[in-house]
Amino acid sequence: MAEVEETLKRIQNQKGVQGIIIVNAEGIPIKTTLDNPTTVQYAGLIHQLVIKARSTVRDMDPQNDLTFLRIRSKKNEIMVAPDKEYFLIVIQNPTD
């Protein structure tokens, strides 16, 4: 428990990190550093995207699996580390 907190704190303190969201397999945000409406929006949208991405990768090659997803946009970068049950979503402002 404490290690989890510590890990999250470490990530939060990295340069440019704007927010962290932990979502479970059903799309419920477990832990977040952003406000509720934003969290809900991210959780819903990213969740669907990750499912789609994973199914795409596995369709190409059933042995393959999605390890990381990065969406770079004009204003920031959304990074998703997926797992079977939980996702870790981090929004960062890349160095400019």
Added chain:
Amino acid sequence: MEIVYVYTKKRSEFGRQCNFSDRPAELHVDILPDPTLAGNFIERNPCDMPIQCVQEMSEHEVNTERFATETRGINHVEGGWPKDVNPQEMEQTMRYRKKVEKDENYVNTLLQLGSLMEHCIKQNNAIDIYEEYFGEEEDVIEGTEEPPSAKTINVFRDPNEIKRTATSLSWHPDGGRKLAISYSSLEFQHGSKEMSFDSYIWDLENPNKPEMTLKPVSPLVCLEYNPKDSHILVGGCYNGQIAYWDTRKGSQPVEMSTVEHSHRDPVYKVIWLQSKTGTECFSTSTDGQVLWWDIRKMSEPTEKLVLDLSKKGNLDSSLGAISLEFETTMPTKFMVGTEQGMVVSCNRKAKTPGEKIVCTYSGHHGPIYALQRNPFFPKNFLTVGDWTARIWSEDIKESSIMWTKYHMAYLTDGCWSPIRPSVFFTTKTDGTLDVWDFLFKQNDPTLSVKVCDEALYSLRVQDNGRFLACGSHLGTATLLEISSGLSTLQRNEKALATAMFERETKREKILEARHREMRLKERSRSEQGKEEDAKDGDTEENPEDLVAQAEKTFFEIIEAERRKNEEEEQKIQAEMSKVGKEEKEDSEEKEIDEMEVRISFC
């Protein structure tokens, strides 16, 4: 041959049932073949028989059942909560969350994901993987500089039999897809009765036939599109009237100015003014007037100016104007180029007509056919006339700051490039178009293109600076495309052009100052001399006095001569008595002739 077989039945036997019986065959008719009948027929050989070998097919229509689709958006509301947890209740959600956090799987997964994520975050922070090295290098075109060139794209010929000069061109204001050309014959009394008065609007894509015809009452000398409303054009006629057209309304002018209030000579230039209504224009002609018009009311000009330098408004001593210049950034000032070779700068908002004429610039030997301010440096303007093109600065009134050499042919029209401040174009009567770039070469044109064999009379550059159209003596308008080197703004060009203009202006200013000094010195010297001669009396005051003086001296000389002749005659007579009569007569005649010659010489 009728073949008839008669069946008979007794009346009493009607209705009786039939009794059929067999009997042997009877030959009724035997028609033998008759070959002579073949003479009535002609054998047809060969016979055409169409046959077809195709699969038999049938046509069927099929339509699937309609599949109804609908586009729906998804609104993300918190979901996925298990049935027993009510998402609205904070307590329940908190409890659920806490439960999840205690799950061991959660802890392990998260530690693992965390380290993976940290790696990527640090990666991001370390290097910007999408960094662009060397920034945006657009102008690596230093190496790909092509020699300047101009390519003819299209040629528009006057469709009439009798060719007229294309005197003026105007590009369509939106995008320049159309070109309005006015045709007229500027040679004095050269127009024949069959010469058509029409002017045309051409679409650039179709050089075979003009898109629209404009039919004025007298040939148009100049024609301009309204920059605010691309359907309206105004034209100045050969007989001095102004007319305006609306292309939506047809070929006839919508309205024409009244003959009494128009110009008395062909209208050489008409320009639209920048006004809120977008309906004001002004025109000029060689009769010495500049008239302002509002096209909504063409019966009378709204304002009038007579180009009389003595500021008395006297039409007889006014200068005839050939070209007009108006810059929308300076709406109260305008310039007029005259037939006498002077440019008159005027202020529209002056209170008295005398003050309207501000100053003059003289330097050309003949009419100034083109006058335009540099679109980037409005203080400098270009004039084209006689055999040279000159660039002036507004501040220096004595002479131009830059000029081209004297060419072999007259220059007929010129204009600046709207994209490059140091490039301008001129046309000549030998049919060549010159492109000048004074940052590149000052003595000669950068590019000289022979467009056609006859003289070129008018020139207009399109607003994008790439295309230009020039009109010739026989009514042929050629559309040229300029190479990109001459139609794209180079780096530092504005700064270099500014520096060049300033340098030339300074040089002229210094020269002007020197001239003034020299003149002052001379004047002061002559004044001193005059004071000494003042006692001799005023000799050269009025022309009348001079004339009287001249007459007096003339008669004095004649008197002196006559007296001399009389004296000589007396001498001859004295000699005559000595020599003899014949010789006397001869010598008398001779001397009389001599005297006559001498008298006629006086």
